[in-house]
Amino acid sequence: MRFAPLIKAHWPLLVWCAFGIVVVAIKAHLDNSARKYPDVAVRVGADVYFIPRDMIDGEGFRVDLMRFAGCWDAREGGVLPAARFLADCGTTQSVRLDLAAKDLGPDAEIGLRGKRLAIMFWPDYTPPGEHLPQLVEAWSGRGDWAQRKVVLRADWMLFRVETPASPWVHLLAAEPTTGDVAALENVYAGRCYRPERASDAGITCTFVLRIGPKAAIEYELGPDEMMSFVPIRDGLMAKTAAWRRSTTLAADVY
Numbered sequence: 530m531r532f533a534p535l536i537k538a539h540w541p542l543l544v545w546c547a548f549g550i551v552v553v554a555i556k557a558h559l560d561n562s563a564r565k566y567p568d569v570a571v572r573v574g575a576d577v578y579f580i581p582r583d584m585i586d587g588e589g590f591r592v593d594l595m596r597f598a599g600c601w602d603a604r605e606g607g608v609l610p611a612a613r614f615l616a617d618c619g620t621t622q623s624v625r626l627d628l629a630a631k632d633l634g635p636d637a638e639i640g641l642r643g644k645r646l647a648i649m650f651w652p653d654y655t656p657p658g659e660h661l662p663q664l665v666e667a668w669s670g671r672g673d674w675a676q677r678k679v680v681l682r683a684d685w686m687l688f689r690v691e692t693p694a695s696p697w698v699h700l701l702a703a704e705p706t707t708g709d710v711a712a713l714e715n716v717y718a719g720r721c722y723r724p725e726r727a728s729d730a731g732i733t734c735t736f737v738l739r740i741g742p743k744a745a746i747e748y749e750l751g752p753d754e755m756m757s758f759v760p761i762r763d764g765l766m767a768k769t770a771a772w773r774r775s776t777t778l779a780a781d782v783y
Contacts, residue, residue: 571624572603573652573744578772584626624650633764640757646748654745656717661710664699668708684759687718693726738762740769
């Protein structure tokens with residue numbers, strides 16, 4: 530009992546020390562679990578995307594919390610699934626990653642000048658809420674969009690909705706059958722900003738590339754990279770197609 534007064538006097542410190550030990554132990558467990566795989570398995574409906582680990586920003590509190598809740602890698606059960614409400618585990622969950630230019634092919638590497646391409650992987654993509662009202666207005670030709678044109682950019686495989694009255698150019702993967710929000714949301718493919726409204730000089734675009742029934746990747750190209758859009762897009766399509774497997778074919782890795 531001679532230690533009782535000492536424990537009583539220092540119990541807050543002891544509690545914090547015990548808590549720290551538990552946190553370190555959980556962190557070590559999560560890191561060891563992650564090292565078992567060379568990739569991160571992201572389940573999207575009937576598909577699983579196996580994204581190479583070296584492409585993913587897999588560090589930080591957000592990722593640790595998702596691992597703790599069991600929603601970072603489909604093969605990991607996590608420590609406390611009830612923590613999902615605290616983590617970014619919903620349908621809007623995104624994965625930040627970047628690809629080496631050389632992995633997209635020689636033409637893409639030249640266009641990117643060897644830089645890595647930052648990408649956002651969306652398991653269940655939804656266009657930004659603030660973009661859709663502008664797109665609805667543009668498609669219907671209201672306001673500043675009264676003189677809008679819909680131009681097929683064949684090499685891009687995209688339709689451009691543009692007008693000299695606005696610096697914004699909306700991108701569509703196909704012509705919608707109607708002009709309502711749902712129809713436009715289904716074909717939304719990003720948008721561009723061009724400081725010179727009469728030309729594409731200085732244009733910067735954010736592209737949304739659909740790579741599955743729900744999944745999409747989002748990336749941005751600046752003025753110096755736009756000329757290489759096609760090889761970059763083709764390289765991304767080939768790369769992401771290699772990640773995707775059906776849950777049936779992926780069953781052997783669980």
